[in-house]
Amino acid sequence: MNNKRFFLVLIVLIAIIGLTLTGCDNENPGTGCNACGECAVCNPNTGCNDCGECADCEPDTDCNDCGECEVCNSDCEHIPGEPQTTPATCIADGSTVTRCTECDEITDTVVLDKLGHDMDTEMEILTQPTYITEGEGKNQCQRCEHSETNSIQRKAIESAAEFKTVIEGLAGNTVETAYTLRINISGNFGYASTEGSLGHTLIANPNKYVNLDFSESTITEIPIFAFCKTGHPVQSSKNLVGVTIPSTVQTIGTAAFSNCSNLKSVTFQGNNLTDIGQQAFMDTSITSLTIPDSVITIGEGAFCWNEKLTSVTLGNSVQTIGTTAFASCVNLTNITIPNSVKTIGIQAFSDCDKLAVINIGTGVETIDEGAFAHCVSLSSITIPASVKTLGEAVFWGSRNLTSITFAAGSDITSFGDFVSPEGSNGNGGDSLRTAYNAANPKAGTYTRTANGTNWGK
Numbered sequence: 001m002n003n004k005r006f007f008l009v010l011i012v013l014i015a016i017i018g019l020t021l022t023g024c025d026n027e028n029p030g031t032g033c034n035a036c037g038e039c040a041v042c043n044p045n046t047g048c049n050d051c052g053e054c055a056d057c058e059p060d061t062d063c064n065d066c067g068e069c070e071v072c073n074s075d076c077e078h079i080p081g082e083p084q085t086t087p088a089t090c091i092a093d094g095s096t097v098t099r100c101t102e103c104d105e106i107t108d109t110v111v112l113d114k115l116g117h118d119m120d121t122e123m124e125i126l127t128q129p130t131y132i133t134e135g136e137g138k139n140q141c142q143r144c145e146h147s148e149t150n151s152i153q154r155k156a157i158e159s160a161a162e163f164k165t166v167i168e169g170l171a172g173n174t175v176e177t178a179y180t181l182r183i184n185i186s187g188n189f190g191y192a193s194t195e196g197s198l199g200h201t202l203i204a205n206p207n208k209y210v211n212l213d214f215s216e217s218t219i220t221e222i223p224i225f226a227f228c229k230t231g232h233p234v235q236s237s238k239n240l241v242g243v244t245i246p247s248t249v250q251t252i253g254t255a256a257f258s259n260c261s262n263l264k265s266v267t268f269q270g271n272n273l274t275d276i277g278q279q280a281f282m283d284t285s286i287t288s289l290t291i292p293d294s295v296i297t298i299g300e301g302a303f304c305w306n307e308k309l310t311s312v313t314l315g316n317s318v319q320t321i322g323t324t325a326f327a328s329c330v331n332l333t334n335i336t337i338p339n340s341v342k343t344i345g346i347q348a349f350s351d352c353d354k355l356a357v358i359n360i361g362t363g364v365e366t367i368d369e370g371a372f373a374h375c376v377s378l379s380s381i382t383i384p385a386s387v388k389t390l391g392e393a394v395f396w397g398s399r400n401l402t403s404i405t406f407a408a409g410s411d412i413t414s415f416g417d418f419v420s421p422e423g424s425n426g427n428g429g430d431s432l433r434t435a436y437n438a439a440n441p442k443a444g445t446y447t448r449t450a451n452g453t454n455w456g457k
Helices: 002-022 160-169 198-204 431-438
Strands: 031-033 039-041 061-063 069-071 084-086 094-099 106-112 124-127 135-140 147-152 179-183 210-213 240-245 265-268 288-290 311-313 334-337 357-360 380-383 403-406 444-447
Touching (some): 160 179, 160 198, 357 380, 431 444
Parallel strands (some): 179 210, 210 240, 240 265, 288 311, 334 357
Antiparallel strands (some): 084 094, 124 135, 135 147, 403 444
């Protein structure tokens, strides 16, 4: 019995000794045992070698003399050192960095925004400008070696006399190589028939093609016959290719640019122009036109015979479109009459061969005689209820017009003779007027067959 008790005690002792030799009981993760079975304390991510020393310590740790990992940074009470500054430059951020004097860890960083270039306001002239060419200059940064090259605008012409001198000094050129001249003048610059005026100078030098930019001028009108001389034959500035009208101009006089046959471009600046005079731009080569919102009156024949004109935008203040204002603009394809317009004048859009779309604003009261005569591409149109007067022969010769709609509420009080394309029906009037007057209500769409003479609702 005593022998059994002795062996049981011996077995328990052996088990206890075995546990002691084979591991560390209840130790924290991150520890390991050396070859003697002793726990050596190491940081996570490290291990212990056979001697119980930390092996492969992380950069921020080190091993003490006992083979234990000593954490240098995590428990360091940082003592800030002297801030070190890397200055910002024109193109790169700088910084101010503070490090711990004990562990060299960065304790604070301040970003210094880049400065940007501080360009010298005084330009170094590299090439002097002339009346027809821009110059070139250089600006230097006052902090670094960066420099910028900039153009210098052309010299401006400030009087009619200076204009004459410049034009006479230019070499002959073509429409395609037209010179662009800055014109900075004030006051009336004269009629083309006046010696020394701008128009007179251009007519006298027909082989000098120019674009005239009046943007900087303070003139309030373009005078009558400014670039067109009256007489037989009419003489005009056929070498004027483009013109910019300044925002100060309120009136463009009669025939100011009439018969300037190479005038391709007209730019209106601002919203002070109110009146475009009779034949102001008659018979030019303008291709596209935008009338400012300030314009109230477009005079008689103002843009007639502009055979290259394909696009017109009318401003929303126009009240009167004068007689033949856009007549014979044979390549104009569509027109929208704004609601501000009260009167569409006699033959205002007559003989516009390609005019296929006409939108008439709801403010129009009078469509005068022959306003849309011989518009052979027109097939349909709507007449707003605001119209009270349809003049004689409004659509005379518009042979493909087969549908006319009178808007709801229509009540025309003056319906002229020969309004429809085919003209008289033998009764001194036409069947369209007869059908309209007989209808109740008058609003609706009236049609006829192609080449037919009888209209019906």
